[in-house]
Amino acid sequence: MSTSTATPISAVDHAEHVERSVELLWAAVSAGNEYAAADLVLRLLDEGADPESVLLDVIARVQGRVGEEWAANRMSVAQEHAATAINERAVAALSTHPAARTTATRGRLTVACVDGEWHGLPARLLAEVLKLRGWQVDYLGAQIPTPHLIVHLHNTEAHAVALSSSIPTRLPTAHAAITACQAIGVPVLVGGAAFGPDGEYAKPLGADAWAPDARAAADLLAREPLPRPEPDDQQYDDLPHLADQEYTLVSRSGPSLVRQVFTALEDAFPAMRSYTDVQRERTAEDLAHIVDFLATALYLDDEELFTRFITWTARILVARGVPAASLPPTLDLLARELKDFSRAVRIIGAGTRALSTDHSTAAGNPA
Structure with a gap:
């Protein structure tokens, strides 16, 4: 067989082997079986797999899937943490194998x-x-x-x-x-x-x-x-824009901003009045994240950082059956509280516009 035909076949075989390994590790991780995960990694190395490929093409890819499953609400926070811990255990097992000792x-x-x-x-x-x-x-x-x-x-x-x-x-x-x-x-x-x-x-x-x-x-x-x-x-x-002190003032006043917006949100978004205690707690947490990301966007003077977070948050809410319709009034209230902060108002406005053009959430459909 010529080299020109052997090389592609070898590459295909390798790719298929990686895919099988990813699926096997995913099965172990999603089942919470750390022993199976570690055994798989060690077996791959025993069979001659490249340790770097196992780390990056197998374990890292499985961890990426863990994040995707959490975002789609098919994995709880506890399950995500457990899966991550198992992947960390798999990395530790790999590091002890003779093939990985350099x-x-x-x-x-x-x-x-x-x-x-x-x-x-x-x-x-x-x-x-x-x-x-x-x-x-x-x-x-x-x-x-x-x-x-x-x-x-x-x-x-x-x-x-x-x-x-x-x-x-x-x-x-x-x-x-x-x-x-x-x-x-x-x-x-x-x-x-x-x-x-x-x-x-x-x-x-x-x-x-x-x-x-x-x-x-x-x-x-x-x-x-x-x-x-x-x-x-x-x-x-x-970062000369920090001279206006908006980042410092917003980051320092975060807790009070969350309280003020949370209190006003019941009138701006009446559906919130029927929220359970757990839902109200989650809403307060979401508000705190929004303020934190706004402060970071102010630090870098970057609208896109904030808009990426806001549209991502909307998709997460929709995936969990929570209407993303609560976000525009939240941003409006936050802008009112910060009406004297020109950069903050500009960044919040960018977030509001991004929500209105994000078709995956505007109609309440999952991304």
Whole structure:
């Protein structure tokens, strides 16, 4: 058989094997069977599967499906947490296999989540991939306070730090962490959904590099070392719009804004009067998230960050049988409370317009 025909067949066989592995792991994860998940991963490695492929093409894909199932209301929060824990167990099992044990031949890196970010699995996947690529990696896990991160970097003399964040509301904290790391001469690579679909928030926040996923991050670090930043290179006026204090005032007044809007919402949205205590509690939580995302949009002066969150929230509500019709009056009330904040009113208005043009929720249909 010629090489030209053998290669495509091999690629097809590999793709089919990956798909079967994904389905088998999904079956174990969705059933809550951590032993089956770990056994599957170890068996794949015993059969000669590439550890990096198992991490990124199997485990990471299954975790992505977990998020999709939760968003579609086919998986509860408790089930989502349990599934994530099983995927973390699968990663841990993989890391102990002889095929995944590599000798460090490169420099030392630190991988961590920014303070307040509890989604640790993406960072863990990156840490394991970097180890496979020959780096000495210190994985610090989720929710690392910046002062503790800085002490660690001082003690280890890391060549670079990779910061992960999935929640956009942690971006102001990420900015502080990036600045602190660079102040001691450590370059920062960032990644995660928080930085936007194309990493558009990485540059405004001063990151030295951004990567869309673990494989791309490992490739980037392998090509050339990130240059060490000089303290004189840091820019402290890269977000000049913050001078209007709208971000500070909105973020500090968040709890009172939630109370004021919540109280007025009963009149603006009469259906709320028949809500159960649990529904009212969820509504207050949703309001708090809206205010948090508004504050973050003010921090970056970015309407799209807010509109993405609002339309996503509408789809989540519809998937759970809750009318998204409650969102426009909520935004209207919030705009009234912040009528003297021109940027806030502009961003809220963008959110309202996005809801009116999002056909997947305007008619009350799931996305």
